[in-house]
Amino acid sequence: MTKELGLRERKKIKTRRTISAAAMRLFVERGFENVSIAEVAEAAEVSKMTVFNYFGTKEDLVFDRQDEVVHGPSRTVRTRPPGMSAVTALRDAYLDDLRSRDPLVAFSEGIETFARLLDSSPALQARTREIFERREAELAATFAEEDRVGDGGLTARLVAGQVTAVHRVLFHESCRRLLDGQDPDEIAGRLAQAAQNAFDLLEAGIGKDYCVRREGE
Missing domain, CATH: 1.10.357 (Tetracycline Repressor; domain 2)
Incomplete structure:
Protein backbone atom coordinates (compact mmCIF):
# COMPACT_ATOMS: atom_id res chain seq x y z
CA MET A 1 0.00 0.00 0.00
CA THR A 2 2.85 2.37 0.89
CA LYS A 3 4.58 1.66 -2.41
CA GLU A 4 1.33 2.22 -4.28
CA LEU A 5 0.79 5.59 -2.59
CA GLY A 6 4.39 6.52 -3.32
CA LEU A 7 3.93 5.75 -7.01
CA ARG A 8 0.69 7.72 -7.15
CA GLU A 9 2.29 10.74 -5.51
CA ARG A 10 5.26 10.57 -7.87
CA LYS A 11 2.91 10.54 -10.86
CA LYS A 12 1.06 13.57 -9.49
CA ILE A 13 4.29 15.47 -8.99
CA LYS A 14 5.43 14.58 -12.50
CA THR A 15 2.10 15.71 -13.99
CA ARG A 16 2.20 18.98 -12.07
CA ARG A 17 5.74 19.70 -13.24
CA THR A 18 4.86 18.82 -16.84
CA ILE A 19 1.92 21.22 -16.81
CA SER A 20 3.94 23.99 -15.15
CA ALA A 21 6.83 23.61 -17.60
CA ALA A 22 4.52 23.66 -20.61
CA ALA A 23 2.73 26.74 -19.30
CA MET A 24 5.91 28.67 -18.61
CA ARG A 25 7.27 27.84 -22.05
CA LEU A 26 4.15 29.21 -23.70
CA PHE A 27 3.98 32.27 -21.43
CA VAL A 28 7.59 33.18 -22.19
CA GLU A 29 7.15 32.67 -25.93
CA ARG A 30 3.83 34.50 -26.35
CA GLY A 31 3.08 36.45 -23.17
CA PHE A 32 0.92 35.48 -20.22
CA GLU A 33 -2.26 37.19 -21.43
CA ASN A 34 -2.00 35.60 -24.88
CA VAL A 35 -2.09 31.96 -23.75
CA SER A 36 -5.26 30.10 -22.74
CA ILE A 37 -5.63 27.22 -20.30
CA ALA A 38 -6.78 25.06 -23.20
CA GLU A 39 -3.49 25.74 -25.00
CA VAL A 40 -1.53 24.88 -21.85
CA ALA A 41 -3.46 21.61 -21.56
CA GLU A 42 -2.74 20.75 -25.18
CA ALA A 43 0.97 21.49 -24.80
CA ALA A 44 1.15 19.35 -21.64
CA GLU A 45 -0.91 16.59 -23.27
CA VAL A 46 -3.53 16.61 -20.52
CA SER A 47 -7.15 17.70 -20.33
CA LYS A 48 -8.20 21.22 -19.41
CA MET A 49 -9.85 19.78 -16.28
CA THR A 50 -6.55 18.19 -15.27
CA VAL A 51 -4.86 21.58 -15.40
CA PHE A 52 -7.49 22.99 -13.05
CA ASN A 53 -7.15 19.97 -10.77
CA TYR A 54 -3.56 20.99 -10.15
CA PHE A 55 -3.79 24.77 -10.54
CA GLY A 56 -6.82 26.72 -9.39
CA THR A 57 -6.19 29.72 -11.64
CA LYS A 58 -4.07 30.62 -14.62
CA GLU A 59 -1.87 32.81 -12.38
CA ASP A 60 -1.16 29.80 -10.16
CA LEU A 61 0.74 28.25 -13.06
CA VAL A 62 3.33 30.99 -12.65
CA PHE A 63 3.26 31.32 -8.85
CA ASP A 64 3.70 27.65 -8.14
CA ARG A 65 5.36 28.31 -4.75
Whole structure:
Protein backbone atom coordinates (compact mmCIF):
# COMPACT_ATOMS: atom_id res chain seq x y z
CA MET A 1 0.00 0.00 0.00
CA THR A 2 2.85 2.37 0.89
CA LYS A 3 4.58 1.66 -2.41
CA GLU A 4 1.33 2.22 -4.28
CA LEU A 5 0.79 5.59 -2.59
CA GLY A 6 4.39 6.52 -3.32
CA LEU A 7 3.93 5.75 -7.01
CA ARG A 8 0.69 7.72 -7.15
CA GLU A 9 2.29 10.74 -5.51
CA ARG A 10 5.26 10.57 -7.87
CA LYS A 11 2.91 10.54 -10.86
CA LYS A 12 1.06 13.57 -9.49
CA ILE A 13 4.29 15.47 -8.99
CA LYS A 14 5.43 14.58 -12.50
CA THR A 15 2.10 15.71 -13.99
CA ARG A 16 2.20 18.98 -12.07
CA ARG A 17 5.74 19.70 -13.24
CA THR A 18 4.86 18.82 -16.84
CA ILE A 19 1.92 21.22 -16.81
CA SER A 20 3.94 23.99 -15.15
CA ALA A 21 6.83 23.61 -17.60
CA ALA A 22 4.52 23.66 -20.61
CA ALA A 23 2.73 26.74 -19.30
CA MET A 24 5.91 28.67 -18.61
CA ARG A 25 7.27 27.84 -22.05
CA LEU A 26 4.15 29.21 -23.70
CA PHE A 27 3.98 32.27 -21.43
CA VAL A 28 7.59 33.18 -22.19
CA GLU A 29 7.15 32.67 -25.93
CA ARG A 30 3.83 34.50 -26.35
CA GLY A 31 3.08 36.45 -23.17
CA PHE A 32 0.92 35.48 -20.22
CA GLU A 33 -2.26 37.19 -21.43
CA ASN A 34 -2.00 35.60 -24.88
CA VAL A 35 -2.09 31.96 -23.75
CA SER A 36 -5.26 30.10 -22.74
CA ILE A 37 -5.63 27.22 -20.30
CA ALA A 38 -6.78 25.06 -23.20
CA GLU A 39 -3.49 25.74 -25.00
CA VAL A 40 -1.53 24.88 -21.85
CA ALA A 41 -3.46 21.61 -21.56
CA GLU A 42 -2.74 20.75 -25.18
CA ALA A 43 0.97 21.49 -24.80
CA ALA A 44 1.15 19.35 -21.64
CA GLU A 45 -0.91 16.59 -23.27
CA VAL A 46 -3.53 16.61 -20.52
CA SER A 47 -7.15 17.70 -20.33
CA LYS A 48 -8.20 21.22 -19.41
CA MET A 49 -9.85 19.78 -16.28
CA THR A 50 -6.55 18.19 -15.27
CA VAL A 51 -4.86 21.58 -15.40
CA PHE A 52 -7.49 22.99 -13.05
CA ASN A 53 -7.15 19.97 -10.77
CA TYR A 54 -3.56 20.99 -10.15
CA PHE A 55 -3.79 24.77 -10.54
CA GLY A 56 -6.82 26.72 -9.39
CA THR A 57 -6.19 29.72 -11.64
CA LYS A 58 -4.07 30.62 -14.62
CA GLU A 59 -1.87 32.81 -12.38
CA ASP A 60 -1.16 29.80 -10.16
CA LEU A 61 0.74 28.25 -13.06
CA VAL A 62 3.33 30.99 -12.65
CA PHE A 63 3.26 31.32 -8.85
CA ASP A 64 3.70 27.65 -8.14
CA ARG A 65 5.36 28.31 -4.75
CA GLN A 66 3.08 31.08 -3.55
CA ASP A 67 2.09 29.19 -0.40
CA GLU A 68 5.73 29.23 0.71
CA VAL A 69 5.86 32.98 0.07
CA VAL A 70 2.69 33.57 2.10
CA HIS A 71 3.49 31.28 5.03
CA GLY A 72 7.27 31.58 5.18
CA PRO A 73 7.65 34.69 7.41
CA SER A 74 5.04 33.47 9.89
CA ARG A 75 6.75 30.09 10.08
CA THR A 76 10.07 31.85 10.70
CA VAL A 77 8.59 33.82 13.59
CA ARG A 78 6.89 30.79 15.13
CA THR A 79 10.03 28.63 15.03
CA ARG A 80 12.61 31.16 16.25
CA PRO A 81 14.60 30.17 19.35
CA PRO A 82 14.00 31.63 22.84
CA GLY A 83 15.53 35.06 23.36
CA MET A 84 15.29 36.03 19.70
CA SER A 85 13.04 38.85 18.49
CA ALA A 86 10.75 38.43 15.52
CA VAL A 87 12.61 41.10 13.53
CA THR A 88 15.99 39.41 14.11
CA ALA A 89 14.57 36.06 13.02
CA LEU A 90 13.13 37.58 9.84
CA ARG A 91 16.40 39.39 9.08
CA ASP A 92 18.41 36.18 9.47
CA ALA A 93 15.96 34.21 7.33
CA TYR A 94 16.09 36.74 4.50
CA LEU A 95 19.89 36.86 4.48
CA ASP A 96 20.06 33.05 4.55
CA ASP A 97 17.71 32.88 1.55
CA LEU A 98 19.82 35.46 -0.24
CA ARG A 99 23.03 33.55 0.36
CA SER A 100 21.44 30.35 -0.94
CA ARG A 101 20.01 32.20 -3.99
CA ASP A 102 16.48 31.12 -3.10
CA PRO A 103 14.01 31.90 -5.92
CA LEU A 104 11.53 33.20 -3.35
CA VAL A 105 13.63 36.33 -2.89
CA ALA A 106 13.64 36.69 -6.70
CA PHE A 107 17.30 35.82 -6.95
CA SER A 108 18.54 32.59 -8.44
CA GLU A 109 19.92 31.20 -11.68
CA GLY A 110 17.37 31.57 -14.45
CA ILE A 111 15.04 33.80 -12.45
CA GLU A 112 15.44 36.55 -15.06
CA THR A 113 12.81 34.75 -17.14
CA PHE A 114 10.32 35.02 -14.29
CA ALA A 115 11.20 38.69 -13.73
CA ARG A 116 10.60 39.52 -17.39
CA LEU A 117 7.31 37.65 -17.44
CA LEU A 118 6.17 39.48 -14.32
CA ASP A 119 7.25 42.85 -15.73
CA SER A 120 5.22 42.30 -18.89
CA SER A 121 1.92 41.23 -17.33
CA PRO A 122 -0.55 43.41 -15.38
CA ALA A 123 -2.38 40.27 -14.27
CA LEU A 124 0.77 38.78 -12.74
CA GLN A 125 1.64 42.09 -11.10
CA ALA A 126 -1.82 42.14 -9.52
CA ARG A 127 -1.33 38.58 -8.24
CA THR A 128 2.03 39.60 -6.77
CA ARG A 129 0.32 42.35 -4.79
CA GLU A 130 -2.33 39.90 -3.62
CA ILE A 131 0.32 37.42 -2.44
CA PHE A 132 2.10 40.09 -0.42
CA GLU A 133 -1.23 41.16 1.09
CA ARG A 134 -1.94 37.59 2.19
CA ARG A 135 1.58 37.33 3.58
CA GLU A 136 1.10 40.53 5.57
CA ALA A 137 -2.25 39.40 6.99
CA GLU A 138 -0.86 36.07 8.16
CA LEU A 139 2.22 37.70 9.67
CA ALA A 140 0.00 40.19 11.51
CA ALA A 141 -2.02 37.33 12.97
CA THR A 142 1.19 35.64 14.12
CA PHE A 143 2.47 38.80 15.79
CA ALA A 144 -0.89 39.33 17.48
CA GLU A 145 -0.63 35.89 19.08
CA GLU A 146 2.64 36.85 20.77
CA ASP A 147 3.06 40.58 21.29
CA ARG A 148 0.71 40.93 24.30
CA VAL A 149 0.16 44.61 23.49
CA GLY A 150 -3.57 44.36 24.05
CA ASP A 151 -4.70 46.81 21.38
CA GLY A 152 -6.80 44.45 19.32
CA GLY A 153 -3.92 43.55 17.03
CA LEU A 154 -3.30 47.09 15.78
CA THR A 155 0.41 47.08 16.64
CA ALA A 156 0.75 43.64 15.12
CA ARG A 157 -0.80 44.86 11.87
CA LEU A 158 1.43 47.94 11.80
CA VAL A 159 4.58 45.88 12.35
CA ALA A 160 3.53 43.27 9.78
CA GLY A 161 2.92 46.06 7.27
CA GLN A 162 6.41 47.43 7.80
CA VAL A 163 8.09 44.03 7.54
CA THR A 164 6.13 43.14 4.41
CA ALA A 165 7.04 46.50 2.86
CA VAL A 166 10.72 45.65 3.32
CA HIS A 167 10.26 42.23 1.69
CA ARG A 168 8.23 43.71 -1.16
CA VAL A 169 10.69 46.51 -1.92
CA LEU A 170 13.66 44.13 -1.84
CA PHE A 171 11.83 41.70 -4.14
CA HIS A 172 11.12 44.40 -6.72
CA GLU A 173 14.65 45.79 -6.41
CA SER A 174 16.03 42.34 -7.16
CA CYS A 175 13.77 42.04 -10.21
CA ARG A 176 14.74 45.53 -11.40
CA ARG A 177 18.44 44.78 -11.21
CA LEU A 178 18.02 41.43 -12.94
CA LEU A 179 16.13 43.08 -15.79
CA ASP A 180 18.91 45.67 -16.06
CA GLY A 181 21.35 42.82 -16.64
CA GLN A 182 23.45 43.46 -13.54
CA ASP A 183 25.94 40.90 -12.31
CA PRO A 184 24.29 38.38 -9.95
CA ASP A 185 27.07 38.57 -7.35
CA GLU A 186 26.84 42.36 -7.34
CA ILE A 187 23.07 42.18 -6.92
CA ALA A 188 23.44 39.80 -3.99
CA GLY A 189 25.88 42.12 -2.27
CA ARG A 190 23.69 45.18 -2.74
CA LEU A 191 20.58 43.38 -1.58
CA ALA A 192 22.35 42.10 1.51
CA GLN A 193 23.43 45.63 2.44
CA ALA A 194 19.98 47.01 1.69
CA ALA A 195 18.38 44.30 3.83
CA GLN A 196 20.71 45.03 6.74
CA ASN A 197 19.88 48.72 6.55
CA ALA A 198 16.15 48.06 6.24
CA PHE A 199 15.99 45.69 9.19
CA ASP A 200 18.13 48.06 11.27
CA LEU A 201 15.53 50.74 10.61
CA LEU A 202 12.75 48.34 11.51
CA GLU A 203 14.44 47.35 14.73
CA ALA A 204 15.09 50.97 15.68
CA GLY A 205 11.46 51.89 15.07
CA ILE A 206 9.76 48.78 16.41
CA GLY A 207 12.11 48.20 19.31
CA LYS A 208 14.44 45.30 20.09
CA ASP A 209 12.02 43.92 22.66
CA TYR A 210 9.04 43.49 20.33
CA CYS A 211 7.98 39.84 20.15
CA VAL A 212 11.06 38.37 21.82
CA ARG A 213 10.40 34.69 22.35
CA ARG A 214 10.36 33.71 26.01
CA GLU A 215 11.74 30.49 27.44
CA GLY A 216 9.23 27.68 27.31
CA GLU A 217 7.12 29.19 24.52
